Amino acid sequence: MKHFEHNHQGRDIMIIKYIQTKTFEKVTYIHGFHSFYITRGGNGFQSIVGSHRLLATQAANQVMLNVPETKVTTLENGLRVASEDSGLSTCTVGLWIDAGSRYENERNNGTAHFLEHMAFKGTRKRSQLDLELEIENMGAHLNAYTSREQTVYYAKAFTKDLPRAVEILADIIQNSTLGGAEIERERGVILREMQEVETNLQEVVFDYLHATAYQATALGRTILGPTENIKTINRGDLVEYITTHYKGPRIVLAAAGGVSHNELIDLAKYHFGNLPARYKGEAPTFPQCDFTGSEIRVRDDKMPLAHIAIAVEAVGWSHPDTIPLMVANTLIGNWDRSFGGGVNLSSKLAQMACQGNLCHSFQSFNTCYTDTGLWGLYMVCEPGTINEMMHFTQLEWMSLCTSVTDSEVARAKNLLKTNMLLHLDGSTPICEDIGRQMLCYSRRIPLHELEARIDVNAKTIKDVCTKYIYDKSPAIAAVGPIEQLPDYNRIRSGMYWMRT
Numbered sequence: 001m002k003h004f005e006h007n008h009q010g011r012d013i014m015i016i017k018y019i020q021t022k023t024f025e026k027v028t029y030i031h032g033f034h035s036f037y038i039t040r041g042g043n044g045f046q047s048i049v050g051s052h053r054l055l056a057t058q059a060a061n062q063v064m065l066n067v068p069e070t071k072v073t074t075l076e077n078g079l080r081v082a083s084e085d086s087g088l089s090t091c092t093v094g095l096w097i098d099a100g101s102r103y104e105n106e107r108n109n110g111t112a113h114f115l116e117h118m119a120f121k122g123t124r125k126r127s128q129l130d131l132e133l134e135i136e137n138m139g140a141h142l143n144a145y146t147s148r149e150q151t152v153y154y155a156k157a158f159t160k161d162l163p164r165a166v167e168i169l170a171d172i173i174q175n176s177t178l179g180g181a182e183i184e185r186e187r188g189v190i191l192r193e194m195q196e197v198e199t200n201l202q203e204v205v206f207d208y209l210h211a212t213a214y215q216a217t218a219l220g221r222t223i224l225g226p227t228e229n230i231k232t233i234n235r236g237d238l239v240e241y242i243t244t245h246y247k248g249p250r251i252v253l254a255a256a257g258g259v260s261h262n263e264l265i266d267l268a269k270y271h272f273g274n275l276p277a278r279y280k281g282e283a284p285t286f287p288q289c290d291f292t293g294s295e296i297r298v299r300d301d302k303m304p305l306a307h308i309a310i311a312v313e314a315v316g317w318s319h320p321d322t323i324p325l326m327v328a329n330t331l332i333g334n335w336d337r338s339f340g341g342g343v344n345l346s347s348k349l350a351q352m353a354c355q356g357n358l359c360h361s362f363q364s365f366n367t368c369y370t371d372t373g374l375w376g377l378y379m380v381c382e383p384g385t386i387n388e389m390m391h392f393t394q395l396e397w398m399s400l401c402t403s404v405t406d407s408e409v410a411r412a413k414n415l416l417k418t419n420m421l422l423h424l425d426g427s428t429p430i431c432e433d434i435g436r437q438m439l440c441y442s443r444r445i446p447l448h449e450l451e452a453r454i455d456v457n458a459k460t461i462k463d464v465c466t467k468y469i470y471d472k473s474p475a476i477a478a479v480g481p482i483e484q485l486p487d488y489n490r491i492r493s494g495m496y497w498m499r500t
Contacts, residue, residue, distance in 0.1 A: 070434060070444035071261040077277035078249030081268045082434050082444065083259045091257030092427040093165050093264075094154025095173060096435030099245035101225070102148050102218045102287055102369070110190075110225015111241045113146045114233050117190060119153060120144070121182040123175040128182075131168070140165060146223055148210075149369055150439060156428055159258030163267055166253070170271035173246060178235050190230050197224065201307045202378065205477050209309045212296045213374060213475035217289040244284055248277045254435035257427030289372055293473020295488050299481070305360060306386055306480035310393070310491070311376025312472045317368045317440035323453045324464040325375055328400050329366040330412040330419075331461070332377065336361030346411055349396045358389040370440070374475070375468065383481040390486060394494035400465040402497070406458045413454050420450065471496040 072082045100112050120142065122128040135142045140157035153173060155165040197203050207222050214220035224230070253268050291313035315321050333347030337360055345351050353359050362379040381389050424430050437444045445453075472495055478485050486494075 067447055070446075072438070072443070073261070073265050075248065075265075075268060075273065077273065077275050078247070079268060079272050079275060080252045080438055081261070081265050082252060082438050083255040083261045083264050084430060084434060084444075085259050085261065086257060086427070086430075088257040088427060089159055090156065090427060091159050091162055091165075091255060091259050092154060092156045092431040093162060093169065093253070093255040093259070094152060094431055094435060095169055096252040096254055096439050097151045097153075097173075097246060098149070098250040098439050099151050099241075100147050100149045101221060101223045102289070103245055103284065104218065104221065104225075104241075106221070108229070108233065108237050108241070109221045110223075110229045111233055111237050112151055113223050113225065114186065114190060114230070115238050115241055116144045116146045116151060116153075117186045118178055118182065118238060119172040119176055121186065122177050122179065123171045124177060125171055125175060131172070134164075134168070138164065142168065148219060148223060150436070152432075152435065154428075154431065154435075162255070162259065162263070166264070166267040166271055173242075174275070178238050180235065183233075183235060183238075187230055187233075190224065191227065194224050194227065194230070201479060205307045205309045205378065205479055208296045208298070208477035208479070209311060209374065209376075209475060212294045212477060213291055213311065213313070214289045214372075215292050215294065218287040219289040219369065219372070244279075246275070247279065248272070248275045251275065252435050252438040254431050254438065256430040256434060286370075289369075291372060291475070293475060293492070295476040296478070297476075297482055297485070298479045299483065300479065301383075301481045301483070303480040304382075306381045306383060306478065306482045306485070307378075308381065308386065308390075308476070308478040308482070308485065309376060309378045310390070310474050310476045311365075311374040312469050312474050312495075314366060314368070314373035314375035314468055316371040316373060318370075321464050321467070322368060322373075324456050324460050325373075325468065326366055327409065327412050327416055327454065327456060328461055328465050329364045329375065330416045331400060331404065331408060332364035332396060334361075334363040346408075346415075348399070349392060352392045353389070356385075356388065356392075358385045358392065362389075362393075368440075376474070383484060386482060386484045387486060390491065391494070394491070397465070397469050397495075398497050401462055401470040402466075404458050404461050404465075409456070409458045409461055413456070417451060417454055421447070469495070 068084050068086050070082060070084045072080060074080050101109065104111055120128065120131065122131065126134065131142075135155075138157055138161050140155055140161060142153075142155050144151075144153045146152075153169055155169060157165045210222075211220045225233075251272070253264065253272065255264055314325050331347070333345075333350055335345070335347065335350035335353055339345070339350070339354075341350075342354050343351055345354065349362070353362060359379050359381040362377055364377050365374070367374045377393050379389055379393070424433060434444055473492055474495065476488065476491065
């Protein structure tokens with residue numbers, strides 16, 4: 001009946017596929033500007049590309065500057081309204097709330113995710129059936145997800161239905177009935193969801209990675225919470241979480257597509273104007289989460305493949321070193337056995353993994369939170385190649401700190417810019433970008449500014465990687481047949497090179 005998507009980790013994973021063919025074909029479309037060329041063989045390639053390169057660069061720069069403005073208005077109660085009007089016939093509008101599992105404690109861990117489920121189970125104005133029928137009759141999608149630091153509710157609809165979409169969002173977060181029967185029914189749904197998550201070994205490994213990296217802190221707990229909490233969370237816990245965290249200054253109403261900012265302001269004032277701006281008592285403190293170099297190993301020799309994640313502590317969203325670390329993350333790249341390319345892959349680690357048959361897949365990740373982050377690699381290996389894969393991974397990490405070249409950095413920068421722009425290919429990802437950036441930076445970073453910040457050189461990459469990777473204690477999580485995974489001290493000794 002409803003369209004649900006749960007993104008428990010809040011991670012954006014970008015996978016690039018390289019295809020090597022005898023015929024090189026390329027079609028480039030950039031917001032109305034287009035260049036089209038096909039070459040066969042190699043002789044005419046340089047001249048054709050050269051004749052279009054300046055035009056394409058100028059077009060891209062012009063697009064950067066002509067992107068619709070993101071307008072931001074703050075209401076009296078602190079709630080921020082942010083929108084980008086691109087004149088489409090459809091729109092995405094949502095609430096980005098600065099509240100996730102990080103703001104829970106051991107007793108109520110899982111409440112934010114439980115509350116996300118309960119939002120669609122009926123309000124004082126609408127029963128669950130009424131809500132579902134209204135959304136479906138509009139031809140809309142109503143969606144929600146919870147991450148460690150944010151809770152998001154959003155709707156996709158026709159532009160003409162924007163007022164109804166905003167009213168429904170206001171209704172589900174302010175007037176949910178949170179009935180006892182619905183709570184009991186949802187317990188079973190969440191417990192089944194936990195069983196599904198446990199079959200996704202990537203989710204399991206990343207939960208273990210957070211548990212060891214941020215042990216005994218809020219970020220170390222899972223988003224779904226432990227089974228015993230799911231069985232005991234009650235209406236009082238849900239109401240307390242709402243009254244504690246759903247305050248005006250911690251909420252952003254974001255919209256993109258065919259959206260009038262002035263209309264959105266009026267809707268926000270009408271539907272969210274009564275949200276409290278201040279705390280009745282003492283405001284909740286922001287939970288401090290310290291990183292610990294450590295490991296969790298769950299050995300199971302019956303499993304066919306080993307799933308391993310290794311990470312060092314990185315930085316928060318607003319830290320100036322975030323962008324260089326994203327470039328470094330792009331330099332390491334992603335790979336799996338379905339990729340073509342072999343020796344022609346740009347990532348050196350991908351070349352070695354392909355030639356040496358070292359793993360089934362790997363992906364570099366850079367997970368950011370408000371004041372900390374995890375930068376590392378997730379790999380899926382056969383039992384006999386774990387040692388080699390870990391060795392070459394650390395070898396590449398050390399190369400980032402000591403010998404990365406300007407040409408490699410230039411390629412990674414271009415790939416990062418491309419991925420960021422390609423990601424913004426509709427009203428929903430643009431709306432998500434607005435909401436997340438408003439919570440993380442208190443503003444939307446313009447594309448031309450982001451492009452300028454990405455333009456770092458090899459020396460900057462070496463300096464930043466040395467600062468966060470070289471001779472640092474990593475966090476490691478490993479599941480499966482991991483007998484050949486080196487012990488922690490040996491892995492730790494691979495985080496530096498002996499200089500002679």
